[in-house]
Amino acid sequence: MRDIDEINELLGPLARISPDEPGGRAGGPRAQALFADIIAQERDTTRAAAFPRRPRARRALLGIAASGVLVLGVVLGPGLFGGxxxxxxxxxxxxxxxxxxxxxxxxxxxxxxxxxxxxxxxLGLDVELRVIPVSPSAVGxxxxxxxxxxPVNVPIGARREPADCDLAGSGCFMVVTVPAAIKGRPDGVHFDLGRPAGPGESYENDWQSATRPGEPLAGVKVSGRTVDEVLDEVGRRGLGAEFRRVLVHEGGYAVEPLAADQVGGDWIVFKAVPAREGVVGLEVTAERQTGLQYAD
Incomplete structure (x- = not known):
């Protein structure tokens, strides 16, 4: 839009032409000359608009804005622009x-x-991933x-990056792979991936054995032995213990917390599980149970 000075400059000659004066008609020579002058100024203005001289500061600002659009496209991916x-x-x-x-x-x-x-x-994947605190052998x-x-028809994998690095340290990452074939399936999948536990944090893989390689009781026979025998081994390894009572039922068993002063030294240990750093959980019964399969 023109400013007031440009408008006055264009209309000034027109104000000096009276319709009653000779040549003041639209087809007269003075009107035609004024019309040609206006057209010439319009062309100059149009040319200036096509090749404007913008201050450098504004050009830099526009450059930043354009860069922002490009960066946004990279971050959000092709979904922002279709596809x-x-x-x-x-x-x-x-x-x-x-x-x-x-x-x-x-x-x-x-x-x-x-x-x-x-x-x-x-990404359209019905996948529920939990990253949970676990004992040392289950990390990653x-x-x-x-x-x-x-798991038979959905081969989900896990690895460390770089390979065999220490996940408790920096620069080591967990990588999970999921086949794209599950995309759009009506039946989802959920899985738990083990991470290092924080200080004092309870392990959530407390159904796995604490005698597996990499665990604090690795290689120790505990199932079927008495509580006193197992506690001797636990003490030699500088560990603490807490107890759970095993309740046998048809088709399996359940466990419930049990205070240490309620456990006799002659009770039988069925299984040792990881509880938290420096502590194992001993699943016990007052006597040997025929419904349990001891690892002896």
Whole structure:
């Protein structure tokens, strides 16, 4: 839009032409000359608009804005501009598709577990991932899996990056792979991935054996022995113990917490499980149970 000075400059000659004066008609020579002058100024103005001289500061600002759009496109991926998204990232995990497999790289294993599932669901995958605190031998492993898609037809994998690195240290990440074939399936899958436990944090893989390689009672026979015998071994290894009573029922058994002063030295240990760092859980019964299969 023109400013007031430009308007006055264009209309000034017109004000000196009276309709009653000779040449004041639209087809007269003075009107035609004024019309030609206006057209010439319009052309100059149009040319200036096509090739404007902008201050450098404004050009820099526009450059920043354009860069912001490009960066936004990189972060959000092709879904912003149309097309199916093949990658997603948040503060906890980043996922990308690679040769028919979704590769999830865990950036923050201590993040809110909802962030992991959020990432999978954003790509159309009905996958529920929990990253849980576990004992040393289960760190970096998938410790449980369930859902309509069974482990047989959904080969979900886990590895460390770099290979065999220490997940308790920096620069070591957990990577999970999920086949793209499960995308769009009506039956989802959920699984638990083990991470190092924080100080004083209870292990959530407390159904696994504490005598497995890498565990504090690795190689020790505990099942079928008395509580006193097992506690001697626990003490020699500088560990503490807590107890759970085994309740046998048809088709299996359950456990419930039990105070140490309620346990006799002659009670029988069925199983030792990881509880938390430096502590094992002993599953015991007052006497040997025919419904339990002892590992002796």
């Amino acid at each position: 199916a998204a093949t990658s997603y990232a948040n503060s906890a995990v980043e996922i990308h598709e690679e040769a028919g497999t979704y590769v999830a790289r865990i950036k923050d294993p201590y993040a809110d577990r909802r962030k992991f599932s959020e990432a999978f669901r954003s 492993e998938i410790v449980s899996m369930g859902g309509g898609a069974t």
